[in-house]
Amino acid sequence: MNGIKILVVDDEENIRFLFKEELEEEGYQVELASNGFEAIDKVKGTKFDVIVMDIKMPGMDGIQALNEIKNMIKEQPVILCSAYGEFKQDFSSWISDAYVVKSADTGELKQTIKNILNI
Amino acid sequence: MNPVELLGNIIEVSHSNLEITSRIKAVLSTMSQGMDFDEAIVFTSDQDKRLTCKFKNPKSTLYKILDRYRCYIGEGIIGSVAQKRIPQYYNNKNIPPRFGCLFYPELDSLVEKYKAFAFLPLSDDSYIYGVLVLCSSGRRFITDAEKILLSIISREIGGVLRINDLLLSSKKRIGELATLSELGKILSSNAEPQALLKDIGLIIAKSLNALFVTIKLDHVFLRAEPQRYTYGILDQPIENYVNELEQEALRQKKTVSLRNHGQAEDDISSKYSLYATPIMSKNRILGTITICGGRSQRDYAFEENSRYLINTFANYIANGLENTLLNTKLKDVIKDLNNAQKRIINQEKFKSLGEMTANIAHEIKNPLVVIGGFTKRLAKKMHMNQTESRYIDIITNEVLRLESILNDVLNYVKDTPVPDETCNMNDCIDEVLYLFSSDTTWDHMRILKMYDKNLPSVPCDIQQIKQVFINIIINAHEAMNGEGTITINTEKTIMDNKQFVVVSIADTGGGINPSVIDNIFNPFFTTKERGTGLGLAISNKIILNHDGKIEIENVVGKGATFFVYLPVKNHTNREELL
Incomplete structure (x- = not known):
């Protein structure tokens, strides 16, 4: 898993911190962004294997950022990770590669990352 | 001497x-x-x-x-x-x-x-x-x-x-002043116009020693049949003279008396003295007051110079009635305003029912994820005895339980079973439109209703269905910038051997941009500056949950029509239909 870079985009500092800890423990290199603009800046300078993107964020929200990033790098894998569970199906088939409902149990997120990376 | x-x-x-x-x-x-x-x-x-x-x-x-x-x-x-x-x-x-x-x-x-x-x-x-x-x-x-x-x-x-x-x-003046003061008291009492007029008749008759006092109010003023309030006995043949005199007073817009009127027979004019005055306020005629006295020597009050007194009475009554009426109107307006306010609050409540719950649940969920996530991390990092691990387990499990409750809230549409009760969509639409009836941004909106009078009822959660129509209608209103026509049509239709009620809502807002039309039911998709992108997504969920569907017919440059299909019988009793 060495060298696999993940960008976590979330406006809540503690969520970012939690995901960073959990994912670094799995061996990934984790970078953080607190909204869509920051995420796009990071993507411009670094190639990420996976982006974990929250939806509701001030400045630029996750959907907008996702669209822009996909426009820049069409094959960039993005996992939407939001508190909303209701629209999981819609998102999976719509624009993102996967949709994970935010939970204290990070097991689903970790598994989804693995699925996307094929490991 | x-x-x-x-x-x-x-x-x-x-x-x-x-x-x-x-x-x-x-x-x-x-x-x-x-x-x-x-x-x-x-x-x-x-x-x-x-x-x-x-x-x-x-x-x-x-x-x-x-x-x-x-x-x-x-x-x-x-x-x-x-x-x-x-x-x-x-x-x-x-x-x-x-x-x-x-x-x-x-x-x-x-x-x-x-x-x-x-x-x-x-x-x-x-x-x-x-x-x-x-x-x-x-x-x-x-x-x-x-x-x-x-x-x-x-x-x-x-x-x-x-x-x-x-x-x-001077006795007469004192009497008149006392009468005017009593009238003033009554007129400022804010009583209902009917009660007021009865008291006025009584006071004037008593103070002038009149045989009768009769006040006739114009129907325009009362928004009802013309009404007459009489103190004393008014009967034939004098009633005819009273009617004629009242007409004359209204025509001349001044006080007229039986003698001036010139048509009275001698025996009537020698027995009675009769004065009629129009009750006017701001050049608006509210009615007439007619006072009748016997023509004996003692009835000095009915001599020629009493005209000014009768005019004063009429002015007093006019002002009093205007005040009372304004008061009544004011009460009505306050009532209307209160109702309008309630409707607007309801409208907001309905509009944001889904969005609000989603937002609140969302706000709670983030800190909960943090608490639960770090509790788990703490458990991993620390070497704990049995008691301490049990405490940590309790926290972790309770957080997961809360999360699942929030997921239920966020998924409320999906998990609400459709109730057995049925509703008529014509009534439902009318109730929704009522919510906008006092909204001034709707002043330039035209609503055309083409209802099927024999529309069957459909099983549904009425609050959810209302939310759907509210979302669609608000979008139409915004698409037209508050100026245009919304045409609402209801009818029955058969699809796949199943009976459906279809409600179509058409606007004249120029239609939806073809590049976005595929996304409009997607959550968080919005073309509005302040939209959440959840309105139509939730609406779609609700209708799908009712075994129905929403379709759009879009004519660019003209307008969009939303078709909401709802099954007349839900799938559990489909066999009955077949």
């Missing part, structure tokens, strides 16, 4: 504390005895310029016949003395027959025995109060000195009459 002594006696009685009538009678009696007159009679004039025989000395015989007759100022000797205010003296040779008045045929035989006559005006500098008539059988003429004495006495009687007049008119 010595003239000075006589004058002294007369002044003494005329300035006594006796009642007016007694005072004048005493003066006439003293004078007739002291100056040897058989007749000493006082005619008084009223406001109609009529002279009436009112006081006499005790021995008078002419009084019997004179009492039955009236004459106007200017008629006969009595009338001309009143008019010219110059005393006239006659003897039995030169006295004109019947005192110069055609109306006293029996008079000549009665005055034959008298030899000297005097007619003296009872007046002051400005006003004539009456005429003093003196006849003597014992004396042949009246000396110049006596004439001076008589003129002093007649001035004295005039003074008493004047005081009487002032007394009566």
Whole structure:
């Protein structure tokens, strides 16, 4: 898993911190962004294997950022990770590669990352 | 009797504390005895310029016949003395027959025995109060000195009459003021117009000693049938006169009386005095007030100069009614405003029902994920004994339980079963439209309703379905910038052998941009600056959950139509349909 870079985009500092800890423990290199603009800046300078993107964020929200990033790098894998569970199906088939409902149990997120990376 | 002594006696009685009538009678009696007159009679004039025989000395015989007759100022000797205010003296040779008045045929035989006559005006500098008539059988003429004495006495009687007049008119004024003050009190009481008018009639009738008072209100004013409020008894034949007079008052826009009206039969006008006045406020006619008094001598209130009083009543009533009406209107407006406010609150509530719950759940969920996530990390990093691990497990499990509750809230649409109760979509749409009825941004919106009157009811969660229509209608309103036509059509249709109700909502907002139309049901997709992108997504979920569907027909440059299909029977009893 060495060298696999993940960008976590979330406006809540503690969520970012939690995901960073959990994912670094799995061996990934984790970078953080607190909204869509920051995420796009990071993507411009670094190639990420996976982006974990929250939806509701001030400045630029996750959907907008996702669209822009996909426009820049069409094959960039993005996992939407939001508190909303209701629209999981819609998102999976719509624009993102996967949709994970935010939970204290990070097991689903970790598994989804693995699925996307094929490991 | 010595003239000075006589004058002294007369002044003494005329300035006594006796009642007016007694005072004048005493003066006439003293004078007739002291100056040897058989007749000493006082005619008084009223406001109609009529002279009436009112006081006499005790021995008078002419009084019997004179009492039955009236004459106007200017008629006969009595009338001309009143008019010219110059005393006239006659003897039995030169006295004109019947005192110069055609109306006293029996008079000549009665005055034959008298030899000297005097007619003296009872007046002051400005006003004539009456005429003093003196006849003597014992004396042949009246000396110049006596004439001076008589003129002093007649001035004295005039003074008493004047005081009487002032007394009566001040009593009348006090009565009027009391009435106006009572009216003012009632009119400022904020009572209902009906109750108000009953009280007004009563007060005016009592204060004026009227036979009846009737107030008729215009239907325009009351927004109902014309209404009449009467105090006293109003019946035929006078009712007809009242009706005519009211019409006349409205036509002339001023006070009219039965006499002025000119159509009254004599017996009616001699029995009653009737005044009708329009009740007007700001040039608007609210109705009429008609006051009726008997035409006896005591009903002074109904003489000509009472017009101003009746006008004042009418003004008072008009102002009072306007106030009462404004008050009633104000109450209505406040009620309407309260209702409108409630509707707007409801509208907001319905509109954001889904969005609000989603937002709140979302806000709670983030910190919960943090708490639960770090609790787990703590458990991993620390070496804990059994008790400590149990505590950590409890926290972790409770956080997961809370998360699952929040997921249920966030998924509320999906997990709500469709109830068994059925609703009619025509009623549902009407209720939704009602929510916008007091919204001023809807003032330039036209809503065309084309309902199928025989629309079957559909099983549904009415609150959720309302939310769907509200979302679609608000979008239409925004697409048209508040100006355009929304056409709502309801009908039955069959799809795949199943019966559906279809509600179509069409706007004239130019249609949806084709590049976004595929996304409009996607959550968080929005073209609005402040939209959440959840409205149509939730609506779609709701309708899918009802086994229905939403379709869009989009004509770019013209408008969009949303078709909402709802099954008449849900799938559990589909067999019944087949």
